[in-house]
Amino acid sequence: MSITELERVLLPNIEKNETEWLSAYKAQGGYEVARKALGMTCEEMIQIVKDSGLRGRGGAGFPTGMKWSFLNKKDSPRYLCINADESEPGTCKDRPLMEQRPHTLLEGIICSCLALEVQSAYIYIRGEYYKAAKILNKAIEEAYEAGFLGENIFGVQGKKVDIVVHRGGGAYVCGEETALLTSLEGYRGYPKLKPPFPAVAGLYGKPTIINNVETIINIPFILKNGAEWFKKWVHEKTTGLRLYSVSGHVKRPGVYELPPTVTLKQLIFDICGGIRNDHELKWVIPGGSSVPWLLPHQIDVPLSHEGVAAAGSMLGSSAVMVMDHTVCPVWALANLSHFYQHESCGQCTPCREGTAWMFKIVQRIEDGHGTMADLDALYSIAGEGKPGSGMISGKSICALGDAAAWPVGSAIAQFRNEFEEHVRLGYCPYKNKRYWMANGRFVNEQFHPHKHH
């Protein structure tokens, strides 16, 4: 399968960047779906989304139509929040969408607001995405001027939609939907206990729907072409084309739009050209940094929620990280554990303490000071990479603790011999040994500039 043979919907002009301008977008039929949606009933629209099988593209994969049907319409005002926090390591698909299709996203938001009978939407975008936030703000300005946003949109009396871009400040946890809401309310991004779910009591205590950027950008296409069209691309209960962020040691990393029938093996070896320098594939993280790791013999599976689950991992945010044989799994786990202990919000003891302990222990093993008892301790904290096992998973308000524990459990399960080797040898056996920051400063044995690939 070559890239040129693949159909593209979301990323047709990804290099051209022309949809930023309203006139270009309108020339392609832009905002016609929103105009059409004004003539549809909410029930009709929600039914089409339900029938399409669209599932949230942020990571959890919850059916969007079903989420929408939970919104408590007896209470008002209601809100729609677009989760543009995209902070799961490995995931980098929403940024190109926002930078290159801002008006398509706005049209998706307008359609969704009409379906949900919502008048104000907030795009919560991570602070690092300066450019995307600027482009969105400009597109919003254009849409207001054209009468597509604000009071009486498209000249229809009484129909109102407002969109506000709200920038975060650099906190992974704000991608968690309730933390996103507390952050938007002007507080530390602390997740809240559920229930009540946001669909009942969300932003400012009012009914709120939170959807990922890629989820919402699919809405105009689904409303235009119908649910059956979306189901052309199907594997079990995963429908539609989706964006896969590929990073790490492949020859052609990038963001690819693919059907869920493509296998992880095809993605890595055909579409991304295989492993750099013709190295050996060591392992793959198939769905963002939180999901269990897969070994080379486990990757011949379709990239659907069901396909990846059957291999023992999760599709998550469909962010595929590829490691070649030069990467030490213990070092890589220390890197990820550092991320989670840094990003834990600190509210719940099992997560705050557990993530910090996991990092310390993994780092100790990587540094060659670990013992076999450390391995057991790690295993007892992290569990076996399944929900509810270990001392963290299922014991905190949000899933950050789970997300931190799953890779630990799975790394030990997949590479136990290498962890034990570190303990036995008293050092990391990998060449180009890299140390973590010591006292906030990076220390490297081979501390000289050199050309890297």
Add this chain to the structure above:
Amino acid sequence: MLNILKDETERIERLFEKYPSRRSAMLPLLWMVQEKTGWVSQEAMEEVAEILAVTPAEVYEVVSFYTMFQQRPTGKTHIALCDTLACAICGTHEIAAYLEEKYGIEVKKVTKDGRFSLELVECIGACSMAPALLANEDLHGNLTPESLDQLIASCP
């Protein structure tokens, strides 16, 4: 008394119109401060507190939670170099070493001439362009020694 934000009253009023609660303007106000001064000082936090009618401690609580708000002055160009897995396996540490060796830009420090500061940060959402960094607001990916040299030369 407003000092840093004294000329921004119009922008601040427009900000309040966007949210049903004034408190929601917290992060946008902090961004406004950081855009103007490069960091969020204690004085700035006191001003934001005054505008929002909350205590300075409540503002500090927020500032200290979000890693992008700088609590001390940075260099003219602040480099946020991504150090999470996808970037780290593609050369983050080689880049940090290169910046220190060739340009004297050290992690967590401001260069003596005040031109640069460098920070290792967690994932910046540019994984398929690894290794990547943010130089102030601009994203630079697929970094090589050559592209770093160009970047450094282009900074004021």
